[in-house]
Amino acid sequence: MDYVDAHELQKRLVEERRAGVIGDTLLLVEHPPVITLGARNRIAVSHIIASDEQLAALGVTVHETGRGGDVTYHGPGQLVGYPILDLRPDRCDVHAYVRDLEQGLIVALAAFGIEGVRVPGLSGVWVGETGREEKIAAIGVRISRWITSHGFALNVTTNLDHFRLIVPCGIADREVTSLERVTGRPVAMVDVENAVIAAMRNVFA
Numbered sequence: 144m145d146y147v148d149a150h151e152l153q154k155r156l157v158e159e160r161r162a163g164v165i166g167d168t169l170l171l172v173e174h175p176p177v178i179t180l181g182a183r184n185r186i187a188v189s190h191i192i193a194s195d196e197q198l199a200a201l202g203v204t205v206h207e208t209g210r211g212g213d214v215t216y217h218g219p220g221q222l223v224g225y226p227i228l229d230l231r232p233d234r235c236d237v238h239a240y241v242r243d244l245e246q247g248l249i250v251a252l253a254a255f256g257i258e259g260v261r262v263p264g265l266s267g268v269w270v271g272e273t274g275r276e277e278k279i280a281a282i283g284v285r286i287s288r289w290i291t292s293h294g295f296a297l298n299v300t301t302n303l304d305h306f307r308l309i310v311p312c313g314i315a316d317r318e319v320t321s322l323e324r325v326t327g328r329p330v331a332m333v334d335v336e337n338a339v340i341a342a343m344r345n346v347f348a
Contacts (some may be wrong), residue, residue, distance in 0.1 A: 146177045146206055146217065149225065153292045156227045161290050169343055170225040171336055174217040176203040178309060181212040181283055190214040193308040203308065210293035212266070212283030214309050220300035220321070222335055228347065239281055241266055243346050244295050248280045250342035251297075251335070252285040257325055265317075268297075270325055278321040299323065299335050 144152075149172055154279075159165045178191060178198070190213060191198075191205070198205065203216075216224055230240060248268045249259040259268040264274055266283075269276035280297040298321035307321045324328045 144172045145172065146174050146179065146204070149174065149223075150206075150208070153225050153227065156266065157287065157290050157292050160227050160229055161288070166228075167229065167347070168227040170227070171339065172223050172225070173219055173221060174223060176216075176218040176305060177216060178203060178205045178216055179210075180205070180207045180214055183211055190310040191308065194308065195307045197309065200307075201303065201305070208283075208285075208293065210283040210306065212281070215281050215283065215296060216309055217296055217306050218301055218305055219300070220302065220323075220332075222297045222299055222332065222339065224297070224339060225252070226291050226294050226296045226342070226343070226347075228291045230286070230291065235289055237284075237286055238280070240291065241284060244282050244284070245280075247343040247346040248295060248297060250345065251338040252279070252322075254338040255322060255326060255330065255335075256344075257322065259321065267295075269317075270320060277318040279320050279322070279325065297322075297335065298338065299330055299332055 158166060192301050245261055245268055252259040257270060259270055262269050268280040270279050271277050280295055282295045284291060284292055285293045300323045301319060301321050303319055
């Protein structure tokens with residue numbers, strides 16, 4: 144789904160969730176190649192390394208968002224999740240919500256024999272040797288009157304070379320990886336979708 148279309152869909156579903164028309168919802172999509180900028184747009188723009196000409200040649204578009212976080216890349220082979228949740232009455236804690244998203248992804252990765260971890264001071268889910276962890280999932284959320292949108296991006300079979308177009312999440316000294324690279328084998332997107340659905344359903348009851 145095109146990023147702009149997904150963004151508009153999220154906004155509509157947020158209002159429907161706020162009005163009680165729908166229940167808590169998890170959108171799972173893949174996007175064409177796109178770079179998205181977090182709320183600190185001036186800083187995020189400075190973390191795009193590639194020139195406009197390079198991006199155009201690769202078919203990569205750039206869009207501003209209303210989420211937190213810095214700059215990130217989305218593309219085919221990456222599972223992007225947009226939870227539209229009402230955190231009221233008993234989950235009104237932004238940091239706890241981000242930790243819950245991380246936990247859901249850690250549980251989903253375990254289904255593939257991968258140990259996902261948290262890195263103190265950095266959001267997202269990481270894998271690998273302590274002190275040299277690589278990011279496998281990014282998180283950037285928006286919460287408006289306790290209704291959530293935006294969410295997470297899990298690299299499954301993503302073209303990791305495209306992350307070299309940016310400084311991912313503004314972190315220059317860490318690498319990015321994927322399920323395919325960590326497991327050393329092809330991974331079916333539908334299997335990852337099912338694992339993420341089960342894990343998020345469990346974490347968010």
